[in-house]
Amino acid sequence: MKLLRSTVHPDVQALSFQTVIQRLSTRAIAMQGDDILLLYTERYHDYSLPGGGLEDGEEQIAGMIRELEEETGAQNIRNIEPFGCYEEFRPWYKDEANVIHMLSYCYTCVVDRALGETRFESHEVNNGMKPVWINIHEAIEHNLKTIELSAKKGMSIERETFLLQLIAEQCLEKASS
Template sequence: MLILKTHYHPEVDSLENKSVFTRLATRSIALQGANILLLYTERYEDYSLPGGGLDLGEDKTEGMIRELKEETGARDIKNIQPFGAYEEYRPWHKPGYDIQHMVSYCYTCDINTELGETNLESYEIKNGMKAIWVNIHEAIAHNNKTMTTSNKKGMSIERETFLLKRIAEQLI
């Protein structure tokens, strides 16, 4: 899959003599005209693509479907196509590694606009995560504002905003 961007967090100045943990993830792109299915996370005041980490040995497409269903309640997922990957290096603050290397594989898909029940993890519920159809340009503007004005922003907002801009440019 084509790498759309490789991003280094400002705290990652070098990979030399660092222990690196690689995490593979997927992200889903479901569009209805200029509206896109996103997750709004109250804790971080941002919009993000549905998705998350792959289980060990899990097929990327199967992992994308699993994450999309769990986080949004999406149904009738079909016409899955690769869009591109976003690679990032960020600080890892847990024992054993210095840096996390995350590769997010992004796929477009069609889904039923009516969402079913979600199966969010406890931290996702605690963070105030909810699935919402939103105009992609409004989501980009919101994330841009959060990046410039909020002290709540998480590490993923730059990735998510980059991807939303690329989606708007190429698919809307």
């Protein structure tokens, strides 16, 4: 899968002196016209792609489908295609390491507009996550304002906004060709 971007969070110092763990994750890109299926998180006041960490031994597409179903209630997931991988090194505040190396494998897909029941984890419920269909340009604008103005923003908003901008540029351009 092609590398879309590699980033190092500004709080991460020289990687050679860090204890690093790796996390493999997936992100789902489901669009209908200019609308995209995203997660709105009240705690961070942002929009993000549905997705999350792969379980041990789980294949990427299987993990993407599982996360998409759990977080959005998406139904009839089909036409799955690779989009690209986003790599990041960011702080990790747990005992086993102080840096996380995260690889987010992104896939486009088609889902039904109607969503079923979600199966959020407790931290997702506590953060006020909810699935929404939203115009991609509105989501990008919202995230850019959150980056600029909000003290609540999480560490993933830069990744998510970069991906949304790239999706708008590549997927909408392809659809209009």
